[in-house]
Structure formats: structure tokens, C-alpha cells
Amino acid sequence: MSRIELSVNGRARKLDVEDKLLLVDMLRERLELTGTHVGCDTSQCGACVVRLNGDTVKSCSVLAATLDGAEITTIEGVAAGSDLHPMQRAFSECHALQCGYCTPGLVITAIDIVEKSPDGLTAAAVVKELKGNICRCTGYVNIVAAILKGAADMGVPVLTEEGA
Numbered sequence: 344m345s346r347i348e349l350s351v352n353g354r355a356r357k358l359d360v361e362d363k364l365l366l367v368d369m370l371r372e373r374l375e376l377t378g379t380h381v382g383c384d385t386s387q388c389g390a391c392v393v394r395l396n397g398d399t400v401k402s403c404s405v406l407a408a409t410l411d412g413a414e415i416t417t418i419e420g421v422a423a424g425s426d427l428h429p430m431q432r433a434f435s436e437c438h439a440l441q442c443g444y445c446t447p448g449l450v451i452t453a454i455d456i457v458e459k460s461p462d463g464l465t466a467a468a469v470v471k472e473l474k475g476n477i478c479r480c481t482g483y484v485n486i487v488a489a490i491l492k493g494a495a496d497m498g499v500p501v502l503t504e505e506g507a
């Protein structure tokens with residue numbers, strides 16, 4: 344058992360965690376942040392993606408005990424109060440979800456992709472960056488369109504070709 348102190352969606356948290364507790368289970372079961380989903384047992388689907396110290400991680404593959412001092416952002420921490428994040432709005436407006444199971448992980452990944460591409464983003468680059476996120480029902484056309492719209496709304500240029 345370890346005691347960890349960390350920030351989750353800007354709120355300081357202090358928890359005693361078992362050595363085997365996964366971050367995704369800590370979020371869902373201890374902090375009741377159930378927007379982070381579990382879609383596989385193999386670290387493949389990306390439904391559990393959150394941000395950890397500014398990077399994306401699959402929270403099903405991170406031990407909570409390692410997170411003393413960490414900053415975590417989950418899908419619950421993305422909106423500014425009742426104002427959805429531009430990427431959340433883009434997913435809604437572009438019909439980029441059906442069941443929504445994959446959506447929290449995709450939105451977190453999408454924000455990370457955009458923030459790490461300040462000079463511009465192409466559809467091909469988005470497709471490449473989504474290799475760790477699986478959607479089982481929508482198909483990816485609308486998801487890619489949503490991420491490009493979200494990028495534009497976040498002030499990142501959308502390029503028509505690589506390097507264009």
C-alpha cells in the first residue's frame with residue numbers, strides 16, 4: 344500500500360492505493376470518474392486514455408502507486424464548466440460517435456494530437472496518430488473530420504497535404 348498525492352482535473356487528491364491498483368480503476372472506482380472507459384484487456388483499444396503530466400497514457404497500463412506528484416486530466420476535466428471543449432463540440436457537430444464508448448479516449452487523444460501540432464495538421468497525420476484508439480461502431484471518416492474541425496477551432500491550421 345502506498346500513499347499518493349496528485350492532481351486530478353486540477354483538484355488535489357490524497358489516496359492510499361494498493362500496489363496492483365491500475366490508474367483506470369483508481370479513476371473509476373475510487374474517484375468516481377467513470378468517463379474513462381475499459382474496452383479491452385490488452386492495452387490496445389484506447390478507451391482508457393487520459394493525460395498524465397501532459398502526455399497521453401493508456402490508464403489501464405499505469406500503476407496508481409507510481410503517480411505521486413502527477414497531474415492527471417480525464418474527460419471530465421476537459422470542458423470549462425458548462426462550455427464544452429472545442430474538440431468535444433467538433434465530435435458532436437461532425438457526428439463522430441455512435442455508442443460513445445471510445446469517445447472519451449479519442450477526445451483526449453485528439454486534443455493531444457492538436458496541441459503537439461501547432462504548425463498544422465493533415466488528415467493523414469491524424470489517421471497515423473489514431474493507431475492506438477479503436478472505434479468499433481462509427482468508422483473513422485467522421486472521427487478524422489471532427490479532429491480536423493476541432494484543430495481549426497483550436498487555432499491550428501488544417502493542411503490539405505503533408506507539408507502543404
Ligand code: FES
Nearest residue numbers: 382387388389403
Ligand atoms: S482499456 Fe486500456 S487500452 Fe483498452
Ligand code: FES
Nearest residue numbers: 441443445478479
Ligand atoms: S462510437 Fe462506439 S466504439 Fe466508437
